[in-house]
Amino acid sequence: MSTTKQSQRNIKWVEGLRGITSALVISTHVARAWDFWLFWPSDKNGVAPRLLQLPFLRIPYQGRIGVPVFAFLTGFVCAYKPLRLAYQQGNVPGSLKSVARSAFRRPPRLVLPAVVATLFSFVLSCMGAYRAANHCDSFWVRFDAPDPVPFRENVDRLFTSLLTTWTNTENIYDRHQWAMRPLLAGAFQVYIVLAATIGMRFKYRILVHVLLMTYWWMNVENLTETFGAMLSLGTLLAELSQHRPTQTFITAHQKILTYVVAPILLLVGGYIGSYPHEHEDWTDWSLSLHNFLINPAGDDSRGSILVPKGANPGRRASAFFIQCLAVSVFLSHSLQKLLSHRILLWLGHHSFAVYLVHGTILRTVGMWIVYGISGEPWEPAGKNEDGSQQEQQWIIPKSRRHKMVGIVVFTAVTYLAAWAWMRWIDTACAKATMWLEKKVFDDEEDEGRNGFAEKGYATHHMNGNGTLLRPGENCRTDRSQPPP
Structure with missing residues (x-):
């Protein structure tokens, strides 16, 4: 099999990785809602950790990996077709036209589904469906659930959210849409880089991608490692996937890359990516990882190459793990074949829909099962005799069994809703985008x-x-x- 055909066949792994990531987003938010202690290295200081709090096993539940993986895949997918047209088929004008059409399609393909998801949540808010979420003992769920307000104020809040989703990432009805704006901006980052480098020689294009990755990694502003570095890595690997000598080298050294290099990358990256959300001083392994990544000098005077001083330690650690994972998959045909399984492809096809609907379903159906539909009995905290504010008492889960049932039902309803979404809503949004494209181009x-x-x-x-x-x-x- 030629290198070109091998590369084209293995592009399916992108969809499989997207499918796994959407499932991990669900597991993370389930942990946030009903077992937030999984984000810590143990439940309490001096207490032995639970199984799912140990390194590697904690990664699916501790969060911080879903959105960066989507950013990496955005960089790879947005760059792959234009690069293939330019360098495999020698059609630079066709490549630039592909960039132009992709740049036009990207906003409506993100904005239209996000608007529909917000409208669904708005209707549920008007019906009082978030009452259980507003009164539950999970701070994270209460923060994500829109507060009950009069209908007129609800309408005003809807239009504000539809705008601010794309200006300051705030959406009262679906806070998970915070990532939509930076993902949209990130796609245009890729398009600009492609247009600017399309005429360069290969080694200089690679140099540009490496410099961009270095810039975003050394920039300690918020979320630079989550979006900028991941997008640049995706574009870099898309370039290398079109480079025949690189693909020939990978094919010729498959055994050592699959059974030696890839496992080492996954082990090192997975251990560093296990860095806890907080309370890293509660266990020896997390404290040693903290000293290695954040405080190598022992006096808090500087950070490390992986976590520069002033950067977010948890996000940096997770971003490093994702980079190791991406490179491992790129090097290993066996991992690519594994990620190309038809079940993972189905999950990947429905991943965007899962991302849009899962939060609303969790805060309604999931909370109804665990806490009750009415969210009662509950009373707002009053004042003590001395005038001080009383501590608010929140309703607690009915039982552990209710949590288990809630997880199963929530997951099933989410994927059923995602299937329906892709069949009707996403199809309608795609047709609307196609109509616009034909009118404009x-x-x-x-x-x-x-x-x-x-x-x-x-x-x-x-x-x-x-x-x-x-x-x-x-x-x-x-x-x-x-x-x-």
């Missing part, structure tokens, strides 16, 4: 003619490739004899 078979007509040029004054004729040039392209 010239038809590929009649390229440029409508655009020239809008500028006042008659189409019969263009030659066969859609450009203006030179003075004295005849518009006929089927001339059997040369002009005199």
Whole structure:
């Protein structure tokens, strides 16, 4: 099998990785809602950790990996087709046109589904469906659930949320949409880099991607490792997947890459990625990891290469793990084949829908099962005799069994809703985007003619490739004899 065919076949792993990531997002938010202690290295200081609090095993539940993986995949997918057109098929104009069309499609393909998801949550809020979430003992769920307000104020809040989702990432009805704006901006980061480097030689394009990764990693502003570095890594690996010598080398050394290099990367990355959300001083392993990553000098004077001083330790640790994971999958055909399993492909096809609907379902159906639909009995805290504020008492779960049932039902309903979403809502959004694209862009078979007509040029004054004729040039392209 040629290197080109091998690369094209293995592109399916992208969808499989996306499917696993969407499932991990669900597991993370279940832990946040009903077992927040999993984010710590143990339940209490001096207490032995539970099984799922140990390194490696804690990764699916502690969060911080879902959105960065989506950012990496955005960089890879947005760059893959234009690079294939430019360097495998030698069609640079076609590559630039692919970038232009992809850049046009990206906003409606993100905005339209996000608007529909927000509208669903708004309707549920008007019906009082979040009462149990508003009164439960999970701070994270209460923070995510919209507070009950009068209908007119609810409508005003809806329009505000539809706007602020794309301005400051705030959406009262679905706070999980905070990642939509940076993912949209990140896609355009990829498009700009592609357009700027499309004419460069290979080694200089690679240098640009490496410099961008270095810049985003050394930048300690919020979320730079979550989006900027991940997007650049995705674009870099998309470049290397088109490079025949790189693919030939990987194919020739598959055994050592699959059974030695990839496992080492996963072990090292997984251990560092296990860095806890907080209370890292409660266990020896997490304290030693803290000293290695955040305080190597022992006096808090500087950070490390992986976690520069001023950066977010947890996100940096998780980002390093994701980078190791991405490189491992890229190097190992066996991992690519594993991620191409049809079940994972199905999960990946429904991943965006899962991301949009799971939060609303968790805060309604999941909370109803665990706490009761009414969210009662509950009373707002009053004042003590001395005028001080009383501590608010929240309703507690009915039982552990209710939690187990809630997890199962919530997961089943989420994927059922995601299937329905992809069949009807996403299809409608895709058709709307396609209609817009056809209205805005010239038809590929009649390229440029409508655009020239809008500028006042008659189409019969263009030659066969859609450009203006030179003075004295005849518009006929089927001339059997040369002009005199």
